[in-house]
Amino acid sequence: MFKCLIIDDEELARTLIESYLKKLDFLELHGSYESPLDAIGTLKEKTIDVIFLDIQMPDLKGTVFAKMIPAETKVIFTTAYSDYAIQGFELDALDYLLKPITFERFLKAVNKLKINNTDTVKSEYITVKSGYDLHKIKLVDINYIESDSEYVVFHLNGRKIMSYQTLKSLEKTLPKTLFLRVHRSYIVNTEKVTGLKGRDLLLNEISIPVSDSYYDTVKSKLF
Structure with missing residues (x-):
């Protein structure tokens, strides 16, 4: 079971990802936040496996926040702006989802978690x-x-x-x-x-x- 956070200043975007998470039994939501600043406490208390992170947010850009999170936590960027794709991958993001996000594209992204985890752990x-x-x-x-x-x-x-x-x-x-x-x-x-x-x-x-x-x-x- 992978522990997840959603950080996005748009309520509709958060609600959509939450609905996708409910369809999958290997993902567990541990917090949905409007601002990266609100998520800091959860990241200190829990080991989070992946964050669905919007890039363009008023308090703090997702690309900046991604540099502050623990190294073991993966990031899947979510944004309406394709211009950020290169920057997202430079930050070693697991994937980059362009809004509006379809369930098929979401599933492809989160399946990388299973592949990444299996390959890493089995080889250790x-x-x-x-x-x-x-x-x-x-x-x-x-x-x-x-x-x-x-x-x-x-x-x-x-x-x-x-x-x-x-x-x-x-x-x-x-x-x-x-x-x-x-x-x-x-x-x-x-x-x-x-x-x-x-x-x-x-x-x-x-x-x-x-x-x-x-x-x-x-x-x-x-x-």
Whole structure:
């Protein structure tokens, strides 16, 4: 599920994109704003995957705001002016939608999110030393990582790998777009999360405790 924001000073434009998002089960709207300034708080609180961003706005141009957002957040520019297309792509935008936006063109743009995410994550791996052995582990194969004294245990599908290192040091090397610390003893793969029951995070039949200090972050980023 990709978390989205809409930023456009035109209400009709926001409403149209909102209607398109409701048709797709892999996109989740976390805010619709008239001004980029109104969206800053949400970007600080949550990890947003993509922003549908208008370019010509009175408070702050979308092309300027795009330089201020986190690097992991993708931008799909939306504008009535084709003159901005080159500038949009120079800012490494995922796509550039010219108004009026049809659903077919919108779908083509958002499907790039799935392609981009799949290609990037599937190609990423870490090398883990366990005793005298080295293991090459794909990030997508990790369900969760557990601290065990001076070791960490990688819980994969059907097997475990123990490595002599700390969870704190490991946390710094893992991509924040895929992994989240939820407890002093646990890091989870966010793509494996299926629910939250009380103070336990569910990964299908597996329950992972969420500590008080991480609870608000878990709720805002995963639900």
